[in-house]
Amino acid sequence: xxxxxxxxxxxxxxxxxxxCVGLFIVTAMVVFAVFAKQIAPFEPNAMNPLExxxxxxxxxxxxxxxxxxxxxxxHDIFSRIVYGTRVSxxxxxxxxxxxxxxxxxxxxxxxxxxxxxxxxxMRVTDAFHAIPRTLLALVAVSVMSSxxxxxxxxxxxxxxxxxxxxxxxxxxxxxxxxxxxxxxTVGTPDWRIILDHILPNVLSSVIVVSTLxxxxxxxxxxxxxxxxxxxxxxxxxxxxxxxxxxSYIATNWWVxxxxxxxLTVTVLGIMFLGNWLRDVMDPHxxxxxx
Amino acid sequence: xxxxxxxxxxxxxxxxxxxxxxxxxxxxxxxxxxxNMLPLDASxxxxxxxxxxxxxxxxxxxxxxDFLGKAIRGDFGxxxxxxxxxxxxALQRMPVSLQLAGxxxxxxxxxxxxxxxxxxxxxNSPFDLVVxxxxxxxxxxxxxxxxxxxxxxxxxxxxxxPVSGSGTAKHxxxxxxxxxxxxxxxxxxxxxxxxxxxxxxDYIRTARSKGVGEGVITMxxxxxxALVPVVTVVAxxxxxxxxxxxxxETIFAWPGLGQFLIQAINNxxxxxxxxxxxxxxxxxxxxxxxxxxxxxxxxxxxRY
Numbered sequence: 001x002x003x004x005x006x007x008x009x010x011x012x013x014x015x016x017x018x019x020c021v022g023l024f025i026v027t028a029m030v031v032f033a034v035f036a037k038q039i040a041p042f043e044p045n046a047m048n049p050l051e052x053x054x055x056x057x058x059x060x061x062x063x064x065x066x067x068x069x070x071x072x073x074x075h076d077i078f079s080r081i082v083y084g085t086r087v088s089x090x091x092x093x094x095x096x097x098x099x100x101x102x103x104x105x106x107x108x109x110x111x112x113x114x115x116x117x118x119x120x121x122m123r124v125t126d127a128f129h130a131i132p133r134t135l136l137a138l139v140a141v142s143v144m145s146s147x148x149x150x151x152x153x154x155x156x157x158x159x160x161x162x163x164x165x166x167x168x169x170x171x172x173x174x175x176x177x178x179x180x181x182x183x184x185t186v187g188t189p190d191w192r193i194i195l196d197h198i199l200p201n202v203l204s205s206v207i208v209v210s211t212l213x214x215x216x217x218x219x220x221x222x223x224x225x226x227x228x229x230x231x232x233x234x235x236x237x238x239x240x241x242x243x244x245x246x247s248y249i250a251t252n253w254w255v256x257x258x259x260x261x262x263l264t265v266t267v268l269g270i271m272f273l274g275n276w277l278r279d280v281m282d283p284h285x286x287x288x289x290x
Numbered sequence: 291x292x293x294x295x296x297x298x299x300x301x302x303x304x305x306x307x308x309x310x311x312x313x314x315x316x317x318x319x320x321x322x323x324x325x326n327m328l329p330l331d332a333s334x335x336x337x338x339x340x341x342x343x344x345x346x347x348x349x350x351x352x353x354x355x356d357f358l359g360k361a362i363r364g365d366f367g368x369x370x371x372x373x374x375x376x377x378x379x380a381l382q383r384m385p386v387s388l389q390l391a392g393x394x395x396x397x398x399x400x401x402x403x404x405x406x407x408x409x410x411x412x413x414n415s416p417f418d419l420v421v422x423x424x425x426x427x428x429x430x431x432x433x434x435x436x437x438x439x440x441x442x443x444x445x446x447x448x449x450x451x452p453v454s455g456s457g458t459a460k461h462x463x464x465x466x467x468x469x470x471x472x473x474x475x476x477x478x479x480x481x482x483x484x485x486x487x488x489x490x491x492d493y494i495r496t497a498r499s500k501g502v503g504e505g506v507i508t509m510x511x512x513x514x515x516a517l518v519p520v521v522t523v524v525a526x527x528x529x530x531x532x533x534x535x536x537x538x539e540t541i542f543a544w545p546g547l548g549q550f551l552i553q554a555i556n557n558x559x560x561x562x563x564x565x566x567x568x569x570x571x572x573x574x575x576x577x578x579x580x581x582x583x584x585x586x587x588x589x590x591x592x593r594y
Contacts, residue, residue, distance in 0.1 A: 123301065123304050123308055124308055126301070126305040127305045127312060127571075128312070129529075129574075130305060130306075130309055130570075130574040130575050131312065131567055131570065131574075132530070132532060132533025132536070132574075133533065134533050134534075134536060134537070135536060135551070136316075138536070138552075138555055139316055139317075139555060139563055142555045142556075142558065215430075223432055223434060223537055226432075226434050226537065227552060228556075229555070239432075239434075242435060245438075246541070249438060249441055249442055249446060250453075256438050256442075257438075257439075260435040260439070264427070264430050267430040267432075268430040271426070271429070271430055
């Protein structure tokens with residue numbers, strides 16, 4: 001009897017220490033985002049003038065009531081971090097879907113058709129590469145209205161170049177394989193070859209790039225919010241929390257540090273999971289997981 | 291070689307043309323250039339008059355050609371805020387930014403090379419584990435968060451360096467470190483894996499059998515060859531440093547191009563924004579080209 005592929009992946013996952021940690025962090029993040037209402041002890045925007053700038057529970061003067069302390073308006077930091085997960089996940093995942101779609105489409109066209117289309121797409125890729133992504137996103141957000149939808153679009157549209165490059169180089173290699181040549185010989189239309197024969201073979205790379213791209217998108221969102229051009233209050237973003245905390249850095253270190261740690265742990269978790277996926281899906285790459 | 295350089299320069303010109311198109315479309319199509327030039331209560335007729343006066347009612351392509359024609363001559367228009375040519379303002383800020391980026395790159399290379407070599411030399415030792423973990427952490431942390439942590443530790447807690455500002459060499463240390471930590475985190479694993487690969491080569495075994503000292507083997511035989519791909523990555527870090535400097539300069543109130551640009555974005559001073567993006571793109575393209583040429587110079591096997 002053939003073993004289920006799920007069992008193989010699970011076995012590979014258990015072999016990789018960092019892969020497990022990554023999966024755990026990402027799962028925890030999703031749980032936080034979905035059940036934010038049940039997990040957060042306080043309403044994230046509930047102000048409490050009596051409990052301003054309380055230190056975390058493990059510090060002198062802190063209490064278990066506010067696990068990670070409170071900020072300058074008496075918001076419970078833990079509750080805000082839990083709710084902030086939502087923004088990070090939504091923007092991270094949705095913008096990657098946009099970037100992945102644009103980049104994969106461009107990469108497929110450039111790699112498969114070559115010639116003029118390839119030259120044009122590659123020069124556009126170079127142009128996007130020459131402008132730092134944060135900068136491009138920053139200007140785009142500043143000329144459009146700010147909000148979650150704008151951020152998703154902007155971060156998505158500025159993030160497709162990695163996909164285009166990776167997919168293109170894979171397609172170039174695939175084009176010389178027998179099954180593609182056979183399909184061409186029997187007169188299969190180009191779009192069918194691309195969708196039926198090439199796309200399925202580049203998907204694993206696309207998935208690997210996507211995982212890591214979620215991490216960079218989350219960083220991009222938090223950077224924009226940190227600069228005050230991303231998520232606007234009352235919506236909660238870790239970048240915005242860090243920006244608030246910056247003013248209190250000399251006296252109340254936890255206000256900036258807690259969202260900073262949340263951000264780092266999340267990005268780290270996604271990176272671990274992504275690296276593990278890369279090891280599992282790419283037999284040529286030797287890493288800790290393979 | 292000459293032909294290759296000519297081809298690359300030709301490509302760079304095309305890429306710059308596309309960059310100007312992106313900048314132009316971003317400001318003129320995604321946003322309304324008159325939005326912040328008139329008072330909020332200006333009537334629609336006033337806005338229309340303003341658009342006509344600025345030539346914004348002409349076809350988009352004609353406007354772009356006009357923009358391009360002026361841009362080639364270095365004329366990106368005047369800054370609304372300072373009423374001076376935007377390019378002059380940006381050029382004034384440029385050396386300050388390059389000073390920061392240069393120092394950061396120097397720090398990054400000075401950290402990364404010894405740490406990379408040592409962690410390859412003592413691969414899988416506790417030292418290697420610590421260096422690898424720190425560099426993974428460095429890649430997972432956004433630079434504004436690294437900056438805040440450095441301020442917290444070195445400026446607030448230990449009072450070694452000033453929190454922000456510019457003027458003395460001490461002011462340069464924390465912002466440069468912020469950028470350097472991120473770059474070094476990218477470079478260290480690369481040096482490590484290259485060194486490990488090179489150490490397996492036959493000529494290293496030959497050198498060992500000749501009785502060459504371990505230090506000479508590491509530094510002369512191995513490192514020189516492990517350096518080749520590193521040069522490219524270091525050059526590729528330059529745009530990252532400039533992009534990262536946007537936020538880092540804002541945190542540390544470093545009066546460079548990045549801080550200037552963020553202010554211009556907040557003031558909707560679009561001529562300044564356009565010229566800054568253009569200049570940063572030119573630097574990036576130039577850095578990439580130089581990287582490829584240096585690659586070719588230090589590795590005689592690579593010929594274009």
